[in-house]
Amino acid sequence: WRNNQDMFDKIRNYFSNLKKHKYFHYHVRNKTIDEICSIIRRWHMKEVGRGNKCIIAYDYIKLTGEKVDKNWAEHQAIGEKIDKLKRISEELNVPIVTAMQMNRAGENQNRRSSTLTDDSSAIALSDRLQWFASFVSIFRRKTVDEIAMDGRQFGSHKLIPLKTRFQGKDAAGHQDIIRRPIIEETEGREIHSERLEYNYLNFEVDNFLVEDRGSLADVVEATTQRFDIEEARVMGDGSTTI
Structure with missing residues (x-):
């Protein structure tokens, strides 16, 4: 972005507004959901404090180290991940914002609105998102x-x-x-x-x-x-x- 003058100006101009708010970013690539929940707890106790307000954003729900085999399917692992994110949200009393990909029913490239599926069946991987969220x-x-x-x-x-x-x-x-x-x-x-x-x-x-x-x-x-x-x-x- 430093080589793009327009993008450089936008980022620099936003820095003054960003400094008014506390923002923390952690790389959790390939960490299991239990490791992620542990990171959330430690960060919340150290940086936020019990009873204080914050928003946690997790990008995004997919398999990141969870084991899948013939006795534990992918959609079950994703469902467990969603369930544990819901539990940590209730435990700390803070909102967690996250996202999931849509399946092919939700793709809209070169399609008319009447042929799209705009309901929960368009959510990919697991329908447990709507169970817990x-x-x-x-x-x-x-x-x-x-x-x-x-x-x-x-x-x-x-x-x-x-x-x-x-x-x-x-x-x-x-x-x-x-x-x-x-x-x-x-x-x-x-x-x-x-x-x-x-x-x-x-x-x-x-x-x-x-x-x-x-x-x-x-x-x-x-x-x-x-x-x-x-x-x-x-x-x-x-x-x-x-």
């Missing part, structure tokens, strides 16, 4: 038709909640469904309809810069406003310029 979601790149439908201003990626066990007082609930207006063109005519979709969050990802771009509810609100303007133009009550 407090919050499970899919974070993926939007397809071309999704970008066209949402609008480029609503970002390049989407986060789709799958399991939300603990919600705040203003949460929409376990069935956060949005009524979405749809425009389809048939034989040169615009057909307006509606369909129900689960809410999701929009993000713009530009290399290492991630920016929040609202939710599906914001997309629907912007679309509804555009409908009102177009109807006013047709009725002669609004400006002819959009």
